[in-house]
Amino acid sequence: MNFIEGAPCRAADATHIQSTQEDEYNFGYLDEQTKRMIRRAILKAIAIPGYQVPFAGREMPMPYGWGTGGIQLSASVLGSDDIFKVIDQGADDTTNAVSIRKFFARVTNVNTTERTEEASVIQTRHRIPEIPLSDDQIMIYQVPIPEPLRWVEARESETRKMHALEEYGVMHVQLYEDIARHGRIATNFMYPVKVNDRYIMSPSPIPKFDNPKLHMSPALHIFGAGREKRIYAVPPYTIVKSLDFEDHPFEVESWDNCCGLCGAKDSYLDEVILNNEGERMFVCSDTDYCTHRREQGHLGPMAAREDIAELKGERA
Amino acid sequence: MQENALNTVTPGLKNPAQDNQRIFRAILLTMSRPGTVTVLGNWAEPPTALYPATAAVCLTLADMDTPLWIGKNGPQDVQTYLRFHCGSPMVRKQEKASFAVILDGTDLPDLTLFNQGDLEYPDRSATVIIQVKTIEVGRGVKLTGPGIKNEMQIEVGGLHPDFWQDFRQNNQNFPLGLDVILATPTEIVSLPRTVQVEV
Numbered sequence: 001m002n003f004i005e006g007a008p009c010r011a012a013d014a015t016h017i018q019s020t021q022e023d024e025y026n027f028g029y030l031d032e033q034t035k036r037m038i039r040r041a042i043l044k045a046i047a048i049p050g051y052q053v054p055f056a057g058r059e060m061p062m063p064y065g066w067g068t069g070g071i072q073l074s075a076s077v078l079g080s081d082d083i084f085k086v087i088d089q090g091a092d093d094t095t096n097a098v099s100i101r102k103f104f105a106r107v108t109n110v111n112t113t114e115r116t117e118e119a120s121v122i123q124t125r126h127r128i129p130e131i132p133l134s135d136d137q138i139m140i141y142q143v144p145i146p147e148p149l150r151w152v153e154a155r156e157s158e159t160r161k162m163h164a165l166e167e168y169g170v171m172h173v174q175l176y177e178d179i180a181r182h183g184r185i186a187t188n189f190m191y192p193v194k195v196n197d198r199y200i201m202s203p204s205p206i207p208k209f210d211n212p213k214l215h216m217s218p219a220l221h222i223f224g225a226g227r228e229k230r231i232y233a234v235p236p237y238t239i240v241k242s243l244d245f246e247d248h249p250f251e252v253e254s255w256d257n258c259c260g261l262c263g264a265k266d267s268y269l270d271e272v273i274l275n276n277e278g279e280r281m282f283v284c285s286d287t288d289y290c291t292h293r294r295e296q297g298h299l300g301p302m303a304a305r306e307d308i309a310e311l312k313g314e315r316a
Numbered sequence: 317m318q319e320n321a322l323n324t325v326t327p328g329l330k331n332p333a334q335d336n337q338r339i340f341r342a343i344l345l346t347m348s349r350p351g352t353v354t355v356l357g358n359w360a361e362p363p364t365a366l367y368p369a370t371a372a373v374c375l376t377l378a379d380m381d382t383p384l385w386i387g388k389n390g391p392q393d394v395q396t397y398l399r400f401h402c403g404s405p406m407v408r409k410q411e412k413a414s415f416a417v418i419l420d421g422t423d424l425p426d427l428t429l430f431n432q433g434d435l436e437y438p439d440r441s442a443t444v445i446i447q448v449k450t451i452e453v454g455r456g457v458k459l460t461g462p463g464i465k466n467e468m469q470i471e472v473g474g475l476h477p478d479f480w481q482d483f484r485q486n487n488q489n490f491p492l493g494l495d496v497i498l499a500t501p502t503e504i505v506s507l508p509r510t511v512q513v514e515v
C-alpha cells in the first residue's frame with residue numbers, strides 16, 4: 001500500500017526524462033556534489049526552522065547581490081517538471097527576474113510562468129506574492145544579509161553565541177530605540193521574526209507587509225544568502241511571529257490610496273513619479289496580481305491614462 | 317575479497333543528475349511535511365539487506381564529505397555498495413557519522429550516541445535512516461509540530477517500541493537532536509527533530 005498525503009508528489013514519479021538542455025552544463029548548472037551539499041543544508045535548515053545553516057557557496061555566473069544565494073537553491077531544487085516563476089520587487093518583467101528565469105530555462109529545461117498559482121517554485125527577493133500560496137509551492141528567497149543580529153553585533157562569533165543561548169534581548173532594544181526616536185517601530189523591511197518560538201530570523205528584504213504571510217503558510221520557504229553563505233528555512237505550517245511590544249503591537253503598512261491601475265486596496269503599493277511636474281501614482285508591486293485583477297475588469301482611477309503604457313505592462 | 321566484491325556490485329542510479337533531483341524532492345517533501353509518506357522505490361538496485369528506498373536516500377545525500385555508519389553487523393555487500401556508489405567513508409564510531417543506516421528497525425543502537433550537533437552548530441547532527449517493515453498513515457502515534465497543519469498519525473511496523481520514547485527525548489533537546497528518515501522497501505517518511513510525538 002502506498003500513501004501520498006498532502007501535496008502531490010511528482011518527485012517520486014519514476015520515469016526518466018531525457019533532458020533537452022544544453023549539454024555543455026550539468027543539469028541545473030551546478031555539479032552533483034555541490035547540489036548534494038546544498039540539499040543536505042536545506043534539509044537541516046528545515047529541521048531547525050529559522051537557524052542559519054552555513055554552506056559552501058559557489059561562485060555563480062553573476063555578481064553577488066544579484067541573487068546568487070537564491071540561484072544556488074533553485075539549482076538544487078528545480079527539476080524539468082517544475083514550473084518556475086521569478087519576481088524582483090514583485091515584478092516578473094524586471095531585468096534580474098527575466099535573466100534568472102532564462103538562466104534556469106536554459107540549464108534545467110524548466111517551464112516558466114508569471115502566474116503565481118501556476119508556479120511550483122517561486123524565486124523572489126523582495127516580495128511574497130499577494131495571491132495566497134498553496135501546499136505544493138516552494139518559495140526561494142535571495143537574501144543579502146541573513147543575520148538579523150548583525151545590525152547590533154558585528155562579530156559572527158558573538159551572534160552565533162546569541163542564537164545558541166537564545167540571548168535576544170538586544171533585538172528588542174533595537175526596536176525600542178525606534179520607538180524612542182520615531183514614536184513607533186520604524187523598521188519597514190527585513191523586520192525580524194521569531195520562528196517556531198525559538199530562532200530570530202531575518203525574512204530577507206521583504207516589507208513587513210509580507211511578514212504575516214509567513215505565519216502558518218502552507219508553502220515551504222527557503223532562504224539563501226550567496227555572499228554570506230547561509231541557508232535557512234521556514235517549513236509549512238510554522239509559527240512565525242514578528243517581534244513587537246504589548247503597547248506597540250506589530251502593524252503592517254497601509255495606504256490611503258488604492259492601486260492606480262487595478263484599484264486594489266489590499267496589496268502592497270509602490271509609489272511612482274510619473275513626470276517632471278511631480279505627478280505621482282501608487283501601483284501594485286505584484287505585477288501578476290495587478291494584471292490578473294485588470295483582466296477580471298477591476299480598474300483603478302488612472303487605468304485609462306495613455307502615458308503610462310509601460311506601467312500597464314503594454315509594449316510600445 | 318575486495319576485487320571480487322567490486323565485480324559484483326549492483327547498479328546505482330541510471331541517470332544521476334535527474335534521479336538525484338527527483339529523489340531529493342521526495343525527501344524534501346517528507347522532511348518539510350512530517351508524517352507524509354512518499355514512494356521512493358526502484359531507483360537503485362542495492363543488495364538485499366539494503367532497501368531500494370534507503371539506497372535512494374543514501375545515493376542522493378551521502379558522498380565523500382559525509383561519514384556513514386551502518387553498524388558492526390552491516391553485511392559486506394551493503395558496505396561495498398555504499399562505499400562504491402556514495403564514496404562515503406565508513407565509520408565505526410557512531411558519533412563520527414553524518415548519516416547512519418540502521419538495517420533492522422527492531423534492533424536499534426543507542427541513538428543518543430549519534431552526533432546531536434552543538435548549540436552553536438545544531439546542523440552538524442546526524443541524519444539516521446531506519447529500515448522498517450510498514451508505514452501506515454491515519455492511525456498510530458500522533459505527530460505535531462512545524463510542517464504539520466493539525467496533526468498526522470502514522471503506524472510503523474518493524475520498529476522497536478522504545479523508539480518513540482527516545483524520539484520524544486530527542487525533540488526535547490531542540491535545537492539539538494537527530495533527524496530520522498523511516499524507510500520501508502519502497503517508501504519513506506521523515507521525522508525531523510521538531511516533531512512532537514504522542515503515543
